Amino acid sequence: MIFAKELGATLRACLADDPRVVLLGEDIADPYGGAFKVTRGLSTDFPDRVRTTPISEGAIAGVSAGLALAGYRPIAEIMFGDFLTLTFDQVVNHITKYEAMYAGQAHCPVILRAPSGGHRGYGPTHSQSLEKHFLGVPHLRVVAASLVHDPRRIFAELLQQTSPALYVEHKLLYPENLTLAENGRIGGLLASEHSSPGALPSVFLSAVPRERCTVTVLAYGYQAALAARVVERLALEDEIFAELVVPSQLAPMDWDPVERSVSATGSLVTVEEGTAGWSWGTEAAAVISRRLFQRLRRPVEIVASDSDIVPSSKLKESSMLVGADRIDAAVRVAAA
Amino acid sequence: MAVVQGVLDERLTGYARESRNERLYRRMRFIRRFEETLLSLFDQGELNGTTHACIGQEADAVAVMEHLRDGDHVFSNHRCHGHYLAQSGDAVGLLAEIMGKDAGVCRGLGGSQHICAPGFKSNGVQGGIVPAAAGIALANQLSGSDAISVVFIGDGTLGEGAVYETLNIAALWRLPLLVVCEDNAWAQSTPVSANLAGSMRHRFEAFGIPVREIDSTDVLELDDAAAEEIQELRRTGGPRVLLIHTYRLCHHSKNDDDRPAAEVEARWLVEPLVVHGKRLTDTERQAIDDSVEAAISDVVTTAKGLA
Structure with missing residues (x-):
């Protein structure tokens, strides 16, 4: 449905x-x-x-x-x-x-x-x-x-x-089908869930077990659906393995699942459709950099839309908003 | 009237044995002396933050609360002490709250403008309490209760859009909401003439809401008006407006009064205690004044001694 x-x-x-x-x-x-x-x-x-x-x-x-x-x-x-x-x-x-x-x-x-x-x-x-x-x-x-x-x-x-x-x-x-985990999988990806006490659950998605992933992607909402496609495609086509973390609750944020994933991958990309700066991603970067400073290979990569209005023109809108291309580019950089 | 926070002091809330006139005078005197005491405690450096005294407007609070019952709810504003004291009688809880003590009615977290007790809440942001009061009225309507929701606003609040959004919804849904608008002639330092276009009354009437307009500081007149409005609200549903033209005798908060001295002085001649006090003998009045004075002094001592 x-x-x-x-x-x-x-x-x-x-x-x-x-x-x-x-x-x-x-x-x-x-x-x-x-x-x-x-x-x-x-x-x-x-x-x-x-x-x-x-x-x-x-x-x-x-x-x-x-x-x-x-x-x-x-x-x-x-x-x-x-x-x-x-x-x-x-x-x-x-x-x-x-x-x-x-x-x-x-x-x-x-x-x-x-x-x-x-x-x-x-x-x-x-x-x-x-x-x-x-x-x-x-x-x-x-x-x-x-x-x-x-x-x-x-x-x-x-x-x-x-x-x-x-x-x-x-x-x-709204027009998309809900894709809940069945038998540990969602589509072509492995899926598991993490729930900290008092927090709403986060879902982990990856093509291969976490230990083989070299980057964590943190995304929510529609951007998480875009990111899931990117993660799946990069694994299939380029053998770039990322673990996607999809929280349901953005604030207060349960950082525990993010910390677990980044502890293994050593790299983090955040994705949000809101405009860049003073954002969820910058908060994630601040928190994870502090908690996992020694484990991160590189600075946290923050993907957000341009700090601008959302244009009406379809062409101009898609260049201003985060889309799969921006996520793809950031994950490639951060996975290295 | 809801009873909260332990033992009430009848020297402040009134005795069953005394006449209605004595009782109403005592209840107004209680609020007046509480507010004046607060101002002097500020001057003595005992309190921090700010306060908005309702000196001159005591009759409004006392008159309206006379006609509320358990289950009714009052939402008040930044100038809420009189409303709270008339509703609850809880002078110690309020003073302790303003003193920032754990024993305060909100453990010192809310302070002067943010009070919560059974059947009572206040918030210091103008306008936004009106939809909240309407929501409480909607809850009463949904649950089939005949309880009413009362919200106190001032002339200054009429500048806020939330008021009109709410009047529209309250009228559409016939919510059991009584809006008591205390027009005290000044919004902080700005006179109504520089603040408000058109007519206050017409603003409410534009939504088809009945308005009872009264220009009085006489607690008996206000009491009659409040009685009728509240009875009518319970009987026919709402909303209704009680628009009271009154006057604030003190400054807006503290030391911020630039109003013409002559204007303020003239209003001291017709303030609620003077108007209603004439109905008592000097002896009766003095006896009440003395007993309120002693009780307020006990309130201060008790509150100071609390943790």
């Missing part, structure tokens, strides 16, 4: 299993069912708890905050991740503050879902990956959808927590 439907089924199960779950968002009700159709069918079956809102992202986040403070489990869709900027006051000064500044006397477990990312020609304000601006906000969990993580498990875990979360969904994942 394609990811959009898997996610819709996940949200349906959340609504069915937990009467505290409420979905809010712009145009999420039937028959439209959301800009990306993730919530299609849900408002028909749960009319009170699946609510289309006015175009008011700040209030969507704020009303969600109140619901959560009152014991409900709001899951709000921000139609385009670009519009997360309009929720920033709620996220930074309200939602993530309450539990801590009230000394644990209140909880505000809001989940914001945000269809994000480019490669669809939507232009400067409908194509961004803005999650980097939310990384490092104290008490906020930032989680990225990918094809190797079952959204059912992710949402089950998030609904167990009292902390708020931002769940970013790259738009290009």
